[in-house]
Amino acid sequence: xEFLSYFGGVFEPxxxxxxxxxTIGGLILGATPGLSPTMAVALLIPFTFHLSPTQGLxxxxxxxxxxxxxxxxxxxxxxxxxxxxNIATALDGNAMAKNGExxxxxxxxxxxxxxxxxxxxxxxxxxxxxxxxxxxxxxxSHLFWMAILGVTVIGSLDSRSFVKGLLSGCIGLWLSMIGFxxxxxxxRFIFTDSLAGGINIIAALIGLFAIPQVLDMFSKGRNSxxxxxxxxxxxxxxxxxxxxxxSGRSLSIGTIxxxxxxxxxxxxxxxxxxxxxDQAKKFSPDKEKFGTGHPEGLIAAESANNxxxxxxxxxxxxxxxxxxxxxxxxxGGLIIHGIFPGSDLFDNHxxxxxxxxxxxxxxxxxxxxxxxxxxxxAAHIARAPVPIMAAAVMVLALFGAxxxxxxxxxxxxxxxxxxGMFFLEKFGFSAAPLVLGLILGxxxxxxxxxxxxxxxxxxxxxxxxxxxxxxxxLIVLVVAxxxxxxWSNMMHGKMAKAERATS
Amino acid sequence: xxxxxxxxxxxSSVVFLIAAIVAYISFTQEPADAFLFPRLIAIFFVSLAAWxxxxxxxxxxxxxxxxxxxxxxxxxxxxxxxxxxxxxxxxVIGFYLSSTIAFMxxxxxxxxxxxxxxxxxxxxxxxxxxxxxxxxxxxxxLLKVQTPSGIxx
Numbered sequence: 007x008e009f010l011s012y013f014g015g016v017f018e019p020x021x022x023x024x025x026x027x028x029t030i031g032g033l034i035l036g037a038t039p040g041l042s043p044t045m046a047v048a049l050l051i052p053f054t055f056h057l058s059p060t061q062g063l064x065x066x067x068x069x070x071x072x073x074x075x076x077x078x079x080x081x082x083x084x085x086x087x088x089x090x091x092n093i094a095t096a097l098d099g100n101a102m103a104k105n106g107e108x109x110x111x112x113x114x115x116x117x118x119x120x121x122x123x124x125x126x127x128x129x130x131x132x133x134x135x136x137x138x139x140x141x142x143x144x145x146x147s148h149l150f151w152m153a154i155l156g157v158t159v160i161g162s163l164d165s166r167s168f169v170k171g172l173l174s175g176c177i178g179l180w181l182s183m184i185g186f187x188x189x190x191x192x193x194r195f196i197f198t199d200s201l202a203g204g205i206n207i208i209a210a211l212i213g214l215f216a217i218p219q220v221l222d223m224f225s226k227g228r229n230s231x232x233x234x235x236x237x238x239x240x241x242x243x244x245x246x247x248x249x250x251x252x253s254g255r256s257l258s259i260g261t262i263x264x265x266x267x268x269x270x271x272x273x274x275x276x277x278x279x280x281x282x283x284d285q286a287k288k289f290s291p292d293k294e295k296f297g298t299g300h301p302e303g304l305i306a307a308e309s310a311n312n313x314x315x316x317x318x319x320x321x322x323x324x325x326x327x328x329x330x331x332x333x334x335x336x337x338g339g340l341i342i343h344g345i346f347p348g349s350d351l352f353d354n355h356x357x358x359x360x361x362x363x364x365x366x367x368x369x370x371x372x373x374x375x376x377x378x379x380x381x382x383x384a385a386h387i388a389r390a391p392v393p394i395m396a397a398a399v400m401v402l403a404l405f406g407a408x409x410x411x412x413x414x415x416x417x418x419x420x421x422x423x424x425x426g427m428f429f430l431e432k433f434g435f436s437a438a439p440l441v442l443g444l445i446l447g448x449x450x451x452x453x454x455x456x457x458x459x460x461x462x463x464x465x466x467x468x469x470x471x472x473x474x475x476x477x478x479x480l481i482v483l484v485v486a487x488x489x490x491x492x493w494s495n496m497m498h499g500k501m502a503k504a505e506r507a508t509s
Numbered sequence: 510x511x512x513x514x515x516x517x518x519x520x521s522s523v524v525f526l527i528a529a530i531v532a533y534i535s536f537t538q539e540p541a542d543a544f545l546f547p548r549l550i551a552i553f554f555v556s557l558a559a560w561x562x563x564x565x566x567x568x569x570x571x572x573x574x575x576x577x578x579x580x581x582x583x584x585x586x587x588x589x590x591x592x593x594x595x596x597x598x599x600x601v602i603g604f605y606l607s608s609t610i611a612f613m614x615x616x617x618x619x620x621x622x623x624x625x626x627x628x629x630x631x632x633x634x635x636x637x638x639x640x641x642x643x644x645x646x647x648x649x650x651l652l653k654v655q656t657p658s659g660i661x662x
Contacts, residue, residue: 169560397613
């Protein structure tokens with residue numbers, strides 16, 4: 007119950023204002039189609055540079071939570087999911103809005119997000135210290151394998167092609183090695199002066215997540231088609247609250263599946279929402295109503311995608327393995343403040359860790375209050391013109407990258423990585439494993455170097471890195487994550503071939 | 510060879526070339542200790558890139574829709590504005606002025622409203638000024654970020 011003693015930190019004026027700002031801003035960003043939670047968090051990181059670690063993490067955590075919930079607004083009113091996590095929300099949410107139940111759908115969506123989110127954060131509170139204590143037993147060889155596992159899990163599970171996912175991870179690892187090696191006094195892969203200090207993580211995160219989205223908005227051209235948003239009639243809040251109380255089955259299905267999926271590194275909210283929706287349909291006596299505007303589908307999907315947020319931080323805060331791409335960006339936000347996940351975080355910075363986690367709990371409640379309050383004018387947010395958004399995100403990205411070290415070199419790196427990532431994404435590569443490689447690369451290398459020194463003084467590197475129960479367990483996990491992905495890619499290919507043959 | 514397969518082959522060749530350069534530098538540069546970890550990564554990088562290249566040539570690599578020429582043409586003007594801003598205008602005429610111009614240009618380039626519409630120009634101007642004022646307050650006044658001032662602002 008250590009977390010209870012750090013609740014006061016959340017209510018300090020600056021911290022609470024940041025929590026409030028992050029929640030409202032996150033709801034607006036989430037409701038805007040085309041702006042993903044990952045990009046929103048990446049764009050916010052430069053601002054946290056000027057804050058204390060606790061305040062910075064509160065802002066990022068609030069934005070993470072509320073962008074996922076805010077994404078439901080555009081999914082319900084426009085049938086455009088604000089984030090991949092809201093794909094399942096659009097299935098019944100939009101149908102409800104078309105049936106004149108837009109306000110009811112928005113109320114149910116925010117309430118189920120809040121309930122799922124609170125349970126997810128409670129899981130984070132009770133599981134994290136246990137795992138963090140377990141992580142104390144880790145030596146350099148284990149930490150090296152953990153970092154490699156982080157890259158391979160995201161590389162193989164978060165990508166459509168496991169070869170390209172792992173290649174993205176390799177590109178990230180290579181990028182992390184660019185610059186001057188302080189330990190051995192060598193210049194590595196410095197092709198231009200802008201790279202002399204290495205690649206700044208914040209500039210890279212902004213480039214990799216914001217610039218591809220800006221270019222994607224550009225690719226639509228001078229699109230004059232106006233998105234039709236459905237008007238939201240008023241609805242009594244108490245009526246929605248009573249309805250959510252009666253929806254125990256779909257709410258518990260969503261929360262349970264969301265929490266479990268959040269704990270699995272590399273599997274995002276998109277899968278959580280879809281799996282929960284599918285399971286809610288299987289267990290429902292009204293299966294045929296799903297897809298036609300049935301509240302159960304909406305509640306299951308929304309409770310799942312927010313229940314996933316807390317547990318996705320468990321492997322991040324204890325073992326440095328992010329549960330989702332947005333959690334990977336949060337890891338970057340932690341590292342720039344000189345804080346490393348694991349036992350170090352809970353032993354040496356308990357105030358940072360617990361105030362951040364507590365703020366996520368309070369953030370869920372604020373998200374519900376402001377989400378419901380803004381529901382009536384949510385349609386206007388969701389209709390923000392694409393050219394303004396493209397220009398605004400571009401300028402924010404440029405200013406954000408520059409402000410980190412007040413260096414144009416970072417802006418060059420940000421833009422080059424962003425444009426490169428846009429083209430790589432067109433060919434099936436993804437940003438999440440690349441970012442993981444970039445963030446976990448230095449952790450893997452420093453533990454590899456320390457481990458090699460220990461190994462040379464003992465029985466050699468092969469015995470040091472490849473033997474021992476924990477090493478073998480981690481190696482098996484690395485191989486299993488790659489093997490599973492290879493197998494599922496093969497099965498997917500075979501099924502596609504069979505489908506083509508029958509059609 | 511179809512356009513999609515050709516695109517996949519080109520993209521995988523570029524990735525393979527990068528992997529080969531990384532491997533070459535890792536195995537030829539000194540001190541060897543500083544390049545031990547890069548060498549380890551380079552082995553996996555080259556192997557995966559070669560595998561990806563072979564898959565692209567044989568037409569197995571189909572993940573990713575590739576580049577649509579219409580979309581690519583739409584991107585060029587906006588990308589050009591970004592590149593001119595970053596590599597030229599920001600340092601020469603100043604960060605704030607050039608970003609204001611870049612914002613306005615991108616808004617205009619992708620705004621579906623006709624260019625001869627007076628009201629649309631007023632809207633663009635108001636939105637640009639409001640947004641850039643917020644940026645100035647945030648970065649210059651609140652965060653005290655010193656931006657390149659160039660010959661203007």
